[in-house]
Amino acid sequence: MMALPPCHIPGFELADIETGEARIRIARGGKGPPLLLLHGHPQTHLTWGKIAPALARSFTVVAADLRGYGDSSKPEGGPGHVNYSKRAMALDQVKVMRSLSFKRFAVVGHDRGGRVAHRMALDHPEAVERIVVMDIAPTATMYAQTNKEFATRYFWWFFLIQPAPLPERMIGADPEFFLRQHIANQIKVPGSTSDAVFAEYLRCYRDPATHHAICEDYRAAASIDLDHDAEDAEKRIAAPLLALWGGRGVVGQLYDVLQTWRDKAVDVRGEAVDCGHSPQEERPENTLRLLLDFLS
Structure with a gap:
């Protein structure tokens, strides 16, 4: 068992899983059906800290750091940013769950993690239950x-x-400023990210390899991921899908979120949460209730 840092999810153990292409840091806790939690940018698996212990009363929860983020490995981008395609990042997480003997599981993805989960549900429908x-x-x-x-x-x-x-050098000039401004502009419930959690985000964000990995993640989204999406334009996610979004955030204000997912999946439900970009941090009690209702 890996030693726990000062800031961690109570009741969870840390481990590193080798997938063959990456090393993925996970925090695992609880008993019951398997549930995979995937964070977004610029967070790590600690973004789930307010709700993961409660989820662990009903599920075996695996909160993972995506490839390139947190304490997971940070490979080079590869030709055409292939190593940060959502296809590659999704396969990492499927291999993690298989290594834990979970062939079929539910997945919850926030922000970038949601995009990984979207690709996972298309590429590995046999693995994704919800x-x-x-x-x-x-x-x-x-x-x-x-x-x-x-x-x-x-x-x-x-x-x-x-x-x-270019972006790597500019972020590297003052990573704390960029990180703090990025989170502050997206969070609409002040104080939702604790000082201790922010310090862990910043520890990881100071790594120049993280800057490059994040850029490669977004470069892939604007190139190879769009190619994969175009190839699968007629495919629909078969698993039941729940969409949650911040009613005070950009996505909720600019898009008909439910309709965008009804264009991509066969069984869609969802609703807004009274917050900004991070419901799990800003409105943990509401988010937990909605997740339990759907996952159970």
């Missing part, structure tokens, strides 16, 4: 409907995809 996507519309939809307001409010979608090393 899927929750939090505060996103499908990537291809968001790019196709880009306008001045979206480009202004989600500027990093267009900043991070610039050729290396």
Whole structure:
């Protein structure tokens, strides 16, 4: 068992899982049906800290750091950013769950984790029993409907995809400022990210390899991921899907979130939560209730 750092999810154990292509850090706790939690940018698995212990009363919860984030490994991007395609990142997590003897499981993905979960449900339908996507519309939809307001409010979608090393060098000049501003602009319930959790996000965010990995994640989303989405344009997610979004956030204000997912899946339900971009941190009690209702 790995030693726990000062900031961790109570009752959870840490481990590193080798998938063959990456090393994935996980926090695991609880008993019951398997449930995979995938964070977004710029967080780590600690984003689930307010709700994971309660979920662990009903599920075996695996909260993972995505490839390139947190304490997971950070490979080079590869030709065409292939190593940060959502296909590659989804396969990491399927292999993690298989290594834990879970062949079929529910997955909850926030932000980038939701995009990984979307691809997972298309590429590995036999593995995904239920899927929750939090505060996103499908990537291809968001790019196709880009306008001045979206480009202004989600500027990093267009900043991070610039050729290396421009965004990496600019973030590296003051990573704490960039991280703090990014979170502050998206959170609408002040104080939702504790000082201790922010310190852990910042510890990981100071790593130059993380800067490059994050940029590669977004570069892949604007290139190879769109190619994969176009190839699968007629496919629909078969697993029941719950979409949750922040009623005070950009996605909820600019998109008909339920309709965007009804275009991609056969069984869709969902609702807004009174918060910004991170329901699990801003409104944990409401988010937990909605997740338990759907997952149970």
